[in-house]
Amino acid sequence: MDAPHAHALPSEALPPHAGARPCDALPPGADWTGVSPRLALARRIRLCAAAGLTAAAIGAGLAWATAAGAPSRLWAILVLPVIAVLTGWPIIGRQVRAWGYLEREADLLVRSGVLIQRLVIVPYGRMQMVDVTAGPLERWLGLATVQLHTAAATTDATIPGLPPGQAAGLRDRLAAQGESRSAGM
Amino acid sequence: MAVSAEPTGHDGASAPGPLVPAPAVLRATSPARLSPTSPLVDIAQALPGVLVVVLLLRSELLPRLPLPALGVPALLGIGMTVVALARLLRWWRLRYWFDEEGDLRLDSGVVVREHRRLALSRVQSVDVGQPLLARVIGLADVRIEVAGAGDTRIRLAYLPMSAARDLRAGVLARAAGLPADVGEAPETVLHRVPTGVLITSAVLAAVPLLAGLLIAVGGLIALAVLGNGITLILLFTILGPAIAAGRRVLQWYDFTVAQSPDGLRLRSGLITRSSHTVPPGRVHACAVSEPLLWRARGWRRVTMTVAGQPGGDEQNTPDTLIPVADPELAAALIGRVLPGIDLAGLPWQQAPPRVRWRSPLAARTMACAVTDEGVAVRAGTFTVTTTIAAHARCQSVRITQGPWERSLGLASLAVDLTPGPVSLHTRVAAHLAGPLAETLAAHGRRARAAEGPARWRQPVAGGPLR
Numbered sequence: 001m002d003a004p005h006a007h008a009l010p011s012e013a014l015p016p017h018a019g020a021r022p023c024d025a026l027p028p029g030a031d032w033t034g035v036s037p038r039l040a041l042a043r044r045i046r047l048c049a050a051a052g053l054t055a056a057a058i059g060a061g062l063a064w065a066t067a068a069g070a071p072s073r074l075w076a077i078l079v080l081p082v083i084a085v086l087t088g089w090p091i092i093g094r095q096v097r098a099w100g101y102l103e104r105e106a107d108l109l110v111r112s113g114v115l116i117q118r119l120v121i122v123p124y125g126r127m128q129m130v131d132v133t134a135g136p137l138e139r140w141l142g143l144a145t146v147q148l149h150t151a152a153a154t155t156d157a158t159i160p161g162l163p164p165g166q167a168a169g170l171r172d173r174l175a176a177q178g179e180s181r182s183a184g185m
Numbered sequence: 186m187a188v189s190a191e192p193t194g195h196d197g198a199s200a201p202g203p204l205v206p207a208p209a210v211l212r213a214t215s216p217a218r219l220s221p222t223s224p225l226v227d228i229a230q231a232l233p234g235v236l237v238v239v240l241l242l243r244s245e246l247l248p249r250l251p252l253p254a255l256g257v258p259a260l261l262g263i264g265m266t267v268v269a270l271a272r273l274l275r276w277w278r279l280r281y282w283f284d285e286e287g288d289l290r291l292d293s294g295v296v297v298r299e300h301r302r303l304a305l306s307r308v309q310s311v312d313v314g315q316p317l318l319a320r321v322i323g324l325a326d327v328r329i330e331v332a333g334a335g336d337t338r339i340r341l342a343y344l345p346m347s348a349a350r351d352l353r354a355g356v357l358a359r360a361a362g363l364p365a366d367v368g369e370a371p372e373t374v375l376h377r378v379p380t381g382v383l384i385t386s387a388v389l390a391a392v393p394l395l396a397g398l399l400i401a402v403g404g405l406i407a408l409a410v411l412g413n414g415i416t417l418i419l420l421f422t423i424l425g426p427a428i429a430a431g432r433r434v435l436q437w438y439d440f441t442v443a444q445s446p447d448g449l450r451l452r453s454g455l456i457t458r459s460s461h462t463v464p465p466g467r468v469h470a471c472a473v474s475e476p477l478l479w480r481a482r483g484w485r486r487v488t489m490t491v492a493g494q495p496g497g498d499e500q501n502t503p504d505t506l507i508p509v510a511d512p513e514l515a516a517a518l519i520g521r522v523l524p525g526i527d528l529a530g531l532p533w534q535q536a537p538p539r540v541r542w543r544s545p546l547a548a549r550t551m552a553c554a555v556t557d558e559g560v561a562v563r564a565g566t567f568t569v570t571t572t573i574a575a576h577a578r579c580q581s582v583r584i585t586q587g588p589w590e591r592s593l594g595l596a597s598l599a600v601d602l603t604p605g606p607v608s609l610h611t612r613v614a615a616h617l618a619g620p621l622a623e624t625l626a627a628h629g630r631r632a633r634a635a636e637g638p639a640r641w642r643q644p645v646a647g648g649p650l651r
Contacts (some may be wrong), residue, residue, distance in 0.1 A: 021591065021615070022583055022584050022596045022615055022616070022618035022619040022622075023585075023586055023596075033413055051346045058364075062629065103245035106626075106630050107630075109458040113585075114322065115587070115588055116585060116586070116588070117584075117585065117586045117591075118583065118584070118585045119583065119584040119622070120581055120582070120583045121581060121583075121584075121622055121625075121626045122580075122581040123581070123621075123626065123629055123630060123633070125630075125633050126579075126580050126581060126633075128628075150580040150581055150601065151332075151492065151580055151602050151603045152581065152601035152602050152603055152604070153600045153607070154584070154599070154601045154602075155580055155581045155583075157581065181633075184361075
């Protein structure tokens with residue numbers, strides 16, 4: 001558990017009339033644990049890479065097309081990947097700030113999303129498996145993803161962007177809780 | 186159409202008094218093989234397909250091949266012999282038995298040996314099926330499904346009908362924690378679906394599809410020049426819904442629901458007979474649907490989710506609790522599989538009228554209800570569907586809110602269930618979503634703590650397990 005990365009979301013993130021945004025308001029005044037800001041970096045790198053590749057592919061296509069006699073103003077299409085990066089950049093920041101989890105006595109709460117907000121409550125007694133994964137980019141940035149599985153395929157409880165120590169700690173606590181509370185199917 | 190009788194006790198004849206048996210004797214059995222005729226049944230079932238292929242080859246390919254006159258029958262004979270030998274070997278190597286711990290063991294495989302062990306305390310359902318051919322010669326297959334991830338289903342095909350019954354009784358006795366030689370539990374038939382009702386319901390259920398198709402085809406014909414093929418096109422249009430209705434009748438013919446201490450027995454089928462046994466407490470959720478044209482008669486269909494392998498071949502999963510029932514029967518059956526849930530007396534909370542701007546078709550009846558035992562949601566305009574799950578079987582609770590919902594002051598609430606035909610989600614006023622989710626979580630906690638033992642007839646030492 002390296003505490004520096006486990007920062008609570010500021011309480012002013014709660015909207016004025018909390019009832020209208022249930023995913024923010026539950027439970028009132030709780031101390032959510034956020035994910036590492038480095039997750040934003042990881043996602044922005046991925047966004048830029050995707051945009052760059054797209055731009056390169058478009059560029060190659062355009063070079064061939066203009067050589068074949070297409071009008072050169074077609075190169076304006078290349079502005080699209082740039083727009084994607086410019087709009088995606090701040091959205092990623094907001095998304096990463098919105099991600100959080102809360103360990104309660106009997107269940108784990110995970111919330112995420114800005115435009116489409118999600119909140120999932122997973123009882124410890126229902127967890128069948130806890131996955132910790134880290135791709136190459138995540139490993140390089142010192143991040144890991146914790147994912148909870150229940151017997152339902154639709155349970156979507158994923159917490160990305162945790163420092164490996166924090167992720168392992170969470171996994172161990174969840175596993176211990178799940179074992180002591182597990183119930184039959 | 187009413188539930189006729191209460192179930193009698195399992196050991197009502199042999200041991201009077203409370204239903205707690207002596208400490209379970211989990212007797213091991215010696216390895217047994219399937220019926221020696223089962224390879225023949227398998228081959229006979231594949232025969233029509235083989236014949237078609239052969240005939241096709243004969244007319245298309247073979248005349249060009251330089252083969253002697255006797256070549257075709259000889260090749261065919263050799264092929265069949267090889268297949269038959271392989272089948273025979275497989276039959277020889279497949280053996281099953283109960284071990285001392287009350288689990289079912291299965292040894293199989295010719296080249297790659299496979300040993301499987303099914304934890305019978307986690308049995309979800311036991312089915313005995315009789316495809317036409319097997320039925321003619323008195324054989325049956327047994328499918329056993331246990332809870333868990335991965336390959337949790339085995340099929341033993343084929344056994345003589347009496348052996349299949351014994352196997353089912355043995356599996357269920359061990360799963361219940363009873364002495365293995367207790368024999369088959371007595372059953373009480375609760376309801377038989379009358380054939381007339383089944384046929385009428387199947388036809389009525391197919392009418393909207395037919396109407397839709399006719400409108401679509403009518404549009405096509407109106408667009409196109411009125412040509413010769415109209416009768417043919419119309420024929421094909423009617424054929425689809427007719428086949429659908431026919432399949433329903435064949436599959437659910439003489440649908441019988443019976444209660445036994447081992448759980449609910451569901452039997453049905455005109456050509457292929459199947460018999461499902463769902464042990465107590467294995468049903469996670471039910472869905473009651475009322476198609477538009479059934480409403481005048483008050484009929485409804487009840488499907489259910491039993492934990493096990495998702496997907497799979499649909500005909501063999503016991504996902505229909507009753508294909509057509511009146512309200513009282515549906516409520517009575519749901520009360521049996523989801524104890525404590527009273528379908529008629531659910532405290533419905535109607536969703537706010539503004540829901541129609543987000544889900545116009547579902548909004549008219551959209552509502553949710555939470556009781557001490559379970560949670561129910563209702564939605565639909567033409568077909569009204571009510572979904573009910575027991576709190577103890579809910580896996581997780583989700584709230585989502587998209588921008589459109591946010592501007593309407595709504596939120597989506599979903600309860601995650603094990604994979605199956607039933608899913609539970611609804612829309613509620615945004616300020617209620619949080620409290621509702623918390624209520625469901627609290628109910629789930631309490632219900633799980635009060636869970637019974639996995640072996641449902643075994644005496645419990647010191648209260649409920651875990």
